[in-house]
Amino acid sequence: MSAAEMIGIFIETLIVVSILMLHVSYVVYFERKVIGHMQCRMGPMRVGWHGLLQPIADAIKLFFKEDIIPSQADKPIFYVAPLIGVLAALGSVAVIPMWEGFSIANLNIGILYILALSSVGSYAVILGGWASNSKYSFLGGLRSAAQVISYEIAMGLSLVGVMLMSGSANLSDIVHAQAGHWFIFTQPVAFFVFVIAIFAETNRVPFDMPEAETELVAGYATEYSGIRFGLFFMAEYAGMFVMSAFAVTCFLGGWSGPAFLPGFVWFILKVYAFIFLYFWIRATLPRYRYDQLMGLGWKLFIPLALANVVFTALMKIL
Amino acid sequence: MPGTYIPTDYFPVLVILLIASAIGLGALVAGILVRPRRPYAQKLTPYESGNPPIGEPRSQFSVKFYIIAMLFVVFDVEAVFMYPWAVAYDKLGIFGFVEMMLFMFILLIGYIYVWKKGAFNWE
Amino acid sequence: MTLQQIYFGYFATMMTIISLLVVSRKNPVHSVLWMLVLFVHMAGLYLFLNAEFLAAVQIIVYAGAIMVLFLFVIMLLNLRKEEKEFRLQKQWPVSAVTAVLFLVVLVSILGKITVLPELGEYSIDMINAQGSLMTIGNVLYTKYLLPFEIASVLLLVAIVGAVVLAKKRIE
Numbered sequence: 001m002s003a004a005e006m007i008g009i010f011i012e013t014l015i016v017v018s019i020l021m022l023h024v025s026y027v028v029y030f031e032r033k034v035i036g037h038m039q040c041r042m043g044p045m046r047v048g049w050h051g052l053l054q055p056i057a058d059a060i061k062l063f064f065k066e067d068i069i070p071s072q073a074d075k076p077i078f079y080v081a082p083l084i085g086v087l088a089a090l091g092s093v094a095v096i097p098m099w100e101g102f103s104i105a106n107l108n109i110g111i112l113y114i115l116a117l118s119s120v121g122s123y124a125v126i127l128g129g130w131a132s133n134s135k136y137s138f139l140g141g142l143r144s145a146a147q148v149i150s151y152e153i154a155m156g157l158s159l160v161g162v163m164l165m166s167g168s169a170n171l172s173d174i175v176h177a178q179a180g181h182w183f184i185f186t187q188p189v190a191f192f193v194f195v196i197a198i199f200a201e202t203n204r205v206p207f208d209m210p211e212a213e214t215e216l217v218a219g220y221a222t223e224y225s226g227i228r229f230g231l232f233f234m235a236e237y238a239g240m241f242v243m244s245a246f247a248v249t250c251f252l253g254g255w256s257g258p259a260f261l262p263g264f265v266w267f268i269l270k271v272y273a274f275i276f277l278y279f280w281i282r283a284t285l286p287r288y289r290y291d292q293l294m295g296l297g298w299k300l301f302i303p304l305a306l307a308n309v310v311f312t313a314l315m316k317i318l
Numbered sequence: 319m320p321g322t323y324i325p326t327d328y329f330p331v332l333v334i335l336l337i338a339s340a341i342g343l344g345a346l347v348a349g350i351l352v353r354p355r356r357p358y359a360q361k362l363t364p365y366e367s368g369n370p371p372i373g374e375p376r377s378q379f380s381v382k383f384y385i386i387a388m389l390f391v392v393f394d395v396e397a398v399f400m401y402p403w404a405v406a407y408d409k410l411g412i413f414g415f416v417e418m419m420l421f422m423f424i425l426l427i428g429y430i431y432v433w434k435k436g437a438f439n440w441e
Numbered sequence: 442m443t444l445q446q447i448y449f450g451y452f453a454t455m456m457t458i459i460s461l462l463v464v465s466r467k468n469p470v471h472s473v474l475w476m477l478v479l480f481v482h483m484a485g486l487y488l489f490l491n492a493e494f495l496a497a498v499q500i501i502v503y504a505g506a507i508m509v510l511f512l513f514v515i516m517l518l519n520l521r522k523e524e525k526e527f528r529l530q531k532q533w534p535v536s537a538v539t540a541v542l543f544l545v546v547l548v549s550i551l552g553k554i555t556v557l558p559e560l561g562e563y564s565i566d567m568i569n570a571q572g573s574l575m576t577i578g579n580v581l582y583t584k585y586l587l588p589f590e591i592a593s594v595l596l597l598v599a600i601v602g603a604v605v606l607a608k609k610r611i612e
Contacts (some may be wrong), residue, residue: 001326001329006329009329009333010333010527012330013330013333013334013337016335017337017338019336019339021341024365062346062347063349063352063353064352064353064354065353066354066355066356067349067350067353067355068357068362068363068364069360069362069393070362070394071362071363072364074468074470076469076471077471079346079473080474082342083339083342083343086338086339086341086342087335087339087342090334090341091334091338092332092339093333093334094330094331094334095565103329104330104332104333104334105327105329105331105334106327107328107331107493108493108572108573108574109493109497109574111332111401112494112497112498112501114504115501115505116497116500116501116504117499117500118339119388119500119501119504119505119506120477120500120504120505121503122509123474123477123508123509126509126512127470127474129418130470130512131470132364133480134365135362135364136344139379142379142383144393144516145383145387145509145513146386146387146513149386149387149390149394149505149506149509150386151398152390152394153390153393153394155347156397156398156401157397157400160397160400160401160404161404163401163404163405164404164407166574167405167407168405168574169401169405169572169574170572193583199522213373223364225384226349226353227345227346227348227349227353228346228349229344231342231345231346251362273365274323291439293439294386295438295439297432298389298438299438303429306422307405309400310422312417312420313407313414313415313418316407316408317411317412317415319599322445322449322489322490322491323445323489323491323565324444324445324448324489325488325489325491325559342586348497354502369474379517381517381607382512382518383513384513384514384517384607385603385604385607387506387509387510387513388508388510388599388607389504389600389603390506390509390601391506391510391599392600392603393505393556394501394502394505394506394513394597395502395506395592395596396496396593396596397504398501399485399589399592401494401574402494402574402577402578402581402582403573403578403581403582404578405514405572405574405575406574406575406577406578406579406582407450407578409575409579409580410579413582413583414582415461415499417582417589417590418582418585420590420593421589421590421593423594424594424596424597425591425593425597425600427597428596428601429595429600431600432600432604435604435608436444436495437604
């Protein structure tokens with residue numbers, strides 16, 4: 001690898017990450033607009049035309065907020081926790097193929113790479129909750145850790161079905177394997193389990209127990225303020241964006257689509273359609289109870305994903 | 319050193335992790351430069367809806383969490399065994415199917431045992 | 442120095458330093474955090490040996506599962522008490538003797554290791570052509586069938602053990 005190639009990769013990555021950051025901030029705006037309209041409100045309207053500059057105003061506001069660190073907090077871990085979250089969420093985007101032949105890193109173990117980073121991401125929440133030295137935070141962190149690890153198995157097992165169908169863990173190969181029919185049609189059970197699992201994994205409604213405003217105030221983020229809270233917030237939305245892109249790649253045919261639009265446009269449209277599903281569910285469903293959530297994960301989704309693996313393997317032999 | 323090589327495929331991963339840390343650190347540093355800092359004792363107490371905090375915040379919690387973590391390790395290893403199997407399945411054929419069924423059957427015994435013992439019930 | 446030596450040198454040095462940090466932290470949660478960094482470096486070394494899959498497993502299983510278990514255990518115990526206690530327990534003479542003996546063993550085998558064993562069938566080019574998952578799948582589920590099935594029995598024992606231990610603690 002020559003120095004020119006290295007600089008090329010650096011610039012390419014920088015551009016992709018900057019565009020991702022822009023999308024992440026506008027996902028927040030999109031969420032507020034979608035939910036607003038679903039509740040017969042307008043959503044943000046004041047800053048810029050139809051509130052279009054709202055995300056930027058919010059970011060600037062967070063920078064100017066005082067940073068409060070509880071006196072009994074474990075400072076080093078309190079500092080590091082949000083950074084782990086950002087690292088895990090933004091790092092996952094590296095293997096997502098955005099159009100034919102382009103992903104930042106074309107790894108053979110693409111699926112495992114995302115699974116690995118998402119398991120590292122759970123440290124942000126559990127360590128942030130622990131370091132704050134507050135009861136709400138500690139409970140939120142614990143709950144989140146148990147929830148994330150429970151659903152990670154269901155997520156991994158549902159992806160085994162995808163790997164069986166495509167014979168690869170490389171995300172570009174998986175998109176190519178869906179040329180005839182998307183895996184959402186050939187692997188509907190895996191898709192169902194996967195969608196539920198990523199909702200739990202990204203701590204979104206109806207599985208937002210770690211934050212649960214009404215019972216845990218804000219869970220692991222209770223003691224975080226200013227830009228530190230902003231980083232947690234960014235990690236959550238970036239994680240949501242990346243997981244949506246992951247779902248699109250594995251089940252909805254990635255960048256493929258009718259030729260009148262370029263692949264990248266199809267990819268982004270599908271990702272936003274999936275993100276819309278997140279918001280639609282948030283506006284529709286109440287929060288689950290924690291014991292129900294854990295029971296559901298272990299007693300329903302793991303056996304369902306395993307049954308899907310057995311069924312898919314059987315179908316491939318016959 | 320034969321048998322070893324520089325994993326150049328992973329160079330972009332290193333780059334993106336560096337950029338992500340730069341974004342995180344950059345945001346924190348920018349925050350330090352512009353934000354006010356006026357702490358006083360009450361402001362720095364943990365939030366408990368306005369009351370002074372009582373007792374140890376990191377109090378002991380249910381042993382359930384421990385069981386879940388333990389079971390997670392086991393089932394995670396099971397899932398890890400399935401990834402290479404799924405990828406190589408086309409070559410393994412019926413033989414691969416039968417051996418994975420055996421593997422899953424043995425683990426199913428454990429799964430049923432755990433279920434019967436009520437470890438999945440979050441009372 | 443070749444690039445490979447620099448790569449290995451960085452990871453080996455960092456792993457040694459981080460290991461020392463892990464065992465010397467007073468707060469066990471800090472140790473866990475350093476161990477997370479250690480595992481990432483170990484994954485880097487696996488990549489160096491062209492074992493992508495093992496690198497991913499190192500993070501998924503060790504960092505993602507086993508360290509979370511450690512964290513839960515540390516949090517389950519009352520941490521404040523541990524912090525204040527004197528760290529050199531009374532069994533330190535035994536530990537010291539063991540450490541010295543281990544050092545003797547290490548030094549005595551120093552010259553006897555075959556540093557560059559003959560390369561086998563699975564060369565880097567071959568594995569890269571097939572993909573690391575495919576290669577492992579083909580070998581593990583045919584040649585090493587028995588160990589694979591025994592692993593499931595081992596996991597079964599672990600499941601039963603976990604439940605029995607924890608149930609005892611509840612009652």
